Amino acid sequence: MGASAPAVIIGGGVIGCSLAYHLGRAGWRDTVLLEQHELTEGTTWHTAGFVTSMRGPDGPGWHARLAGYLPALAAMLRAETGLDPGWRPVGGLRLALSHTHVDELRRLARRADELGVPLELRGASATMNLAPRLDLTDVQAAAWLPGEGFVRPKDFVGALVAGARTHGADIRTGVRVTGIDATGGAVRAVHTSDGVIETPVVVNAAGAAAGAVGALAGVGVPVVPVLHQYGVTDVLQPALDPDTTPTCRVPEQQFYLRGANGAVIIGGSRPDPVAAWPAGDAEPLAKARDLAEPDDAAFARLWQLARARMPELAQAKLAKIMHGVEAYTPDGAPLAGPTTLPGLWIAAGGGLHGMALAGGLGRHLAEWITTGSSTWDLTALLPDRFGPSATNRDWLTTRALATLART
Numbered sequence: 384m385g386a387s388a389p390a391v392i393i394g395g396g397v398i399g400c401s402l403a404y405h406l407g408r409a410g411w412r413d414t415v416l417l418e419q420h421e422l423t424e425g426t427t428w429h430t431a432g433f434v435t436s437m438r439g440p441d442g443p444g445w446h447a448r449l450a451g452y453l454p455a456l457a458a459m460l461r462a463e464t465g466l467d468p469g470w471r472p473v474g475g476l477r478l479a480l481s482h483t484h485v486d487e488l489r490r491l492a493r494r495a496d497e498l499g500v501p502l503e504l505r506g507a508s509a510t511m512n513l514a515p516r517l518d519l520t521d522v523q524a525a526a527w528l529p530g531e532g533f534v535r536p537k538d539f540v541g542a543l544v545a546g547a548r549t550h551g552a553d554i555r556t557g558v559r560v561t562g563i564d565a566t567g568g569a570v571r572a573v574h575t576s577d578g579v580i581e582t583p584v585v586v587n588a589a590g591a592a593a594g595a596v597g598a599l600a601g602v603g604v605p606v607v608p609v610l611h612q613y614g615v616t617d618v619l620q621p622a623l624d625p626d627t628t629p630t631c632r633v634p635e636q637q638f639y640l641r642g643a644n645g646a647v648i649i650g651g652s653r654p655d656p657v658a659a660w661p662a663g664d665a666e667p668l669a670k671a672r673d674l675a676e677p678d679d680a681a682f683a684r685l686w687q688l689a690r691a692r693m694p695e696l697a698q699a700k701l702a703k704i705m706h707g708v709e710a711y712t713p714d715g716a717p718l719a720g721p722t723t724l725p726g727l728w729i730a731a732g733g734g735l736h737g738m739a740l741a742g743g744l745g746r747h748l749a750e751w752i753t754t755g756s757s758t759w760d761l762t763a764l765l766p767d768r769f770g771p772s773a774t775n776r777d778w779l780t781t782r783a784l785a786t787l788a789r790t
């Protein structure tokens with residue numbers, strides 16, 4: 384293993400890989416990325432891949448900015464690598480079933496206007512041609528966001544990694560970081576299962592394990608591992624073409640759908656979210672491609688909603704439920720920036736939107752690390768925003784679950 388590097392990224396999920404690509408693009412060759420398993424085998428491999436351009440009528444501007452960068456990044460990756468980066472701009476529908484939520488869609492439209500996000504309000508009948516296989520009889524209005532879509536995680540990360548390597552990044556898998564040397568009050572080196580690498584810059588992109596990695600340097604990281612699940616049906620007859628089927632959300636039911644390989648992905652947030660701190664000394668993401676047992680009772684609500692919205696699902700079977708861990712913060716916003724330890728940075732806490740935000744997060748941090756500032760003002764994502772509470776697991780968990788329950 385090379386004994387020194389300008390920067391070491393810990394974590395080969397979508398956020399770490401995006402950062403490796405953007406650091407390389409900014410001219411930092413020889414950046415090392417270390418992943419304890421194979422790439423993406425933490426949370427990224429089982430993402431549902433929805434790319435949501437804004438969170439809601441009161442949603443933060445930074446989300447629109449970061450997610451809005453994905454199409455340009457995908458085009459850049461395609462041109463540089465010749466690979467399909469997996470971005471599918473199929474558009475997104477949000478349905479309102481009540482007068483209150485029609486008003487919410489109107490507020491969403493005003494916010495979209497402020498943020499420069501393309502959005503068109505439509506009546507139910509004008510929505511039919513976009514979603515001919517959905518039952519829209521209870522729909523009062525819809526918002527059509529043509530810039531939304533989904534991303535195929537394997538393809539997206541594959542293109543990021545190919546691009547990163549072209550720009551000189553050194554991506555190593557099967558290497559676990561076991562220590563961070565901060566002798567003298569600043570980062571000096573990382574200790575790994577394969578030796579020591581001297582470096583002045585370490586980025587903690589360890590997803591749901593970011594707290595454990597921060598602890599190696601004595602830095603509290605306000606990330607809580609939480610569980611999230613979605614179901615996938617068998618292939619429908621006729622098969623649903625995911626590349627021409629808009630994604631669909633019903634915010635008042637906390638429920639969403641999209642096409643995937645001829646089938647449908649059915650997901651949603653739940654009013655009673657669950658934390659996933661491992662027992663004893665175990666760390667989150669310690670096992671590759673780890674999944675929790677499906678929560679059938681919680682999924683039953685989504686399955687019922689899906690069958691009502693898409694009547695042909697009455698004949699369909701559920702093929703699998705993906706119930707996995709993701710990294711959530713007390714306010715639901717990622718952590719992106721320097722920590723209190725000079726040389727240690729964080730890019731984690733992507734939560735429910737980490738795939739959509741990863742491209743922008745990588746660009747933002749790479750710019751900041753290499754030039755000392757970033758084009759985007761993202762102070763809302765500063766890692767130290769929770770102060771000393773960052774080390775209080777009970778406080779973090781209570782706040783994170785309360786925030787997640789409201790999404």
Ligand SMILES: Cc1cc2nc3c(=O)[nH]c(=O)nc-3n(C[C@H](O)[C@H](O)[C@H](O)COP(=O)(O)OP(=O)(O)OC[C@H]3O[C@@H](n4cnc5c(N)ncnc54)[C@H](O)[C@@H]3O)c2cc1C
Nearest residue numbers: 394396398425426427431432433560590733736737738739
């Ligand atoms: C069921 C589910 C559905 C989702 N759906 C969506 C969606 O539709 N849209 C969306 O935008 N987002 C979605 N997400 C969220 C998104 O998938 C995540 O935010 C994103 O994948 C996180 O990427 P990451 O790089 O931060 O973390 P990860 O992919 O977990 O990567 C972190 C990596 O760090 C490695 N690591 C940890 N410790 C060490 C160490 N000591 N040494 C070396 N390596 C280490 C881990 O092995 C892991 O591979 C979903 C999440 C879940 C769970």
